[in-house]
Amino acid sequence: GAGVSQSPSNKVTEKGKDVELRCDPISGHTALYWYRQSLGQGLEFLIYFQGNSAPDKSGLPSDRFSAERTGGSVSTLTIQRTQQEDSAVYLCASSLGWGLNTGELFFGEGSRLTVL
Amino acid sequence: GNSVTQMEGPVTLSEEAFLTINCTYTATGYPSLFWYVQYPGEGLQLLLKATKADDKGSNKGFEATYRKETTSFHLEKGSVQVSDSAVYFCALISSGSARQLTFGSGTQLTVLP
Numbered sequence: 001g002a003g004v005s006q007s008p009s010n011k012v013t014e015k016g017k018d019v020e021l022r023c024d025p026i027s028g029h030t031a032l033y034w035y036r037q038s039l040g041q042g043l044e045f046l047i048y049f050q051g052n053s054a055p056d057k058s059g060l061p062s063d064r065f066s067a068e069r070t071g072g073s074v075s076t077l078t079i080q081r082t083q084q085e086d087s088a089v090y091l092c093a094s095s096l097g098w099g100l101n102t103g104e105l106f107f108g109e110g111s112r113l114t115v116l
Numbered sequence: 117g118n119s120v121t122q123m124e125g126p127v128t129l130s131e132e133a134f135l136t137i138n139c140t141y142t143a144t145g146y147p148s149l150f151w152y153v154q155y156p157g158e159g160l161q162l163l164l165k166a167t168k169a170d171d172k173g174s175n176k177g178f179e180a181t182y183r184k185e186t187t188s189f190h191l192e193k194g195s196v197q198v199s200d201s202a203v204y205f206c207a208l209i210s211s212g213s214a215r216q217l218t219f220g221s222g223t224q225l226t227v228l229p
Contacts, residue, residue: 003159004159033216033217035219041221042120042205042219042220042221042222043160043205043217043219043222045216045217045218048216091159091160093160104150104162104165105160105162105217106159106161107159107160107161108159109157109158109159110159
């Protein structure tokens with residue numbers, strides 16, 4: 001597509017439920033990144049993919065968080081047993097390639113998650 | 117590890133005022149430096165960048181100079197407009213193997229007519 005697309009744009013869930021957030025990167029971009037933006041804080045790096053591989057998962061806050069990418073395109077970030085501290089805006093970005101990453105990332109508008 | 121510290125907001129200015137948003141960094145190697153902007157209801161977008169010491173990045177009237185001696189990359193604009201109201205993020209990418217962007221906490225700018 002023309003830009004990075006994320007869905008849902010807004011999600012309200014109850015504590016303890018699982019949620020899935022989807023990211024559709026720019027066509028041809030092999031690198032995909034997930035960040036979390038919490039109120040009053042900067043962007044926290046979660047995970048990146050080069051193709052379908054995620055070489056570094058150390059940014060994921062806990063084992064309740066997981067992410068996958070299939071077909072080198074769409075990625076899903078899954079949060080299990082959500083907690084109130086998971087409330088944030090989850091941002092996805094893509095770039096031409098990790099090895100070609102010059103720092104210019106193309107961001108989606110984000111998925112705002114609210115855990116009640 | 118890498119880190120970015122930027123001026124806390126919010127910053128409120130009148131139209132045509134001079135803007136400075138301070139940014140300092142800590143990084144291994146020789147990082148590239150960036151300013152990203154997030155307009156209301158939109159995703160982050162790259163505003164400008166500088167890849168080596170003494171480089172000046174510029175775009176839309178904004179400028180920032182890569183100062184290695186002070187590890188700084190302050191954002192400036194001589195005359196702000198209402199349309200510049202947004203959140204501004206300073207960021208860096210290291211020349212090492214951890215090639216993900218490290219962001220500052222963001223500075224909310226509001227420009228009043």
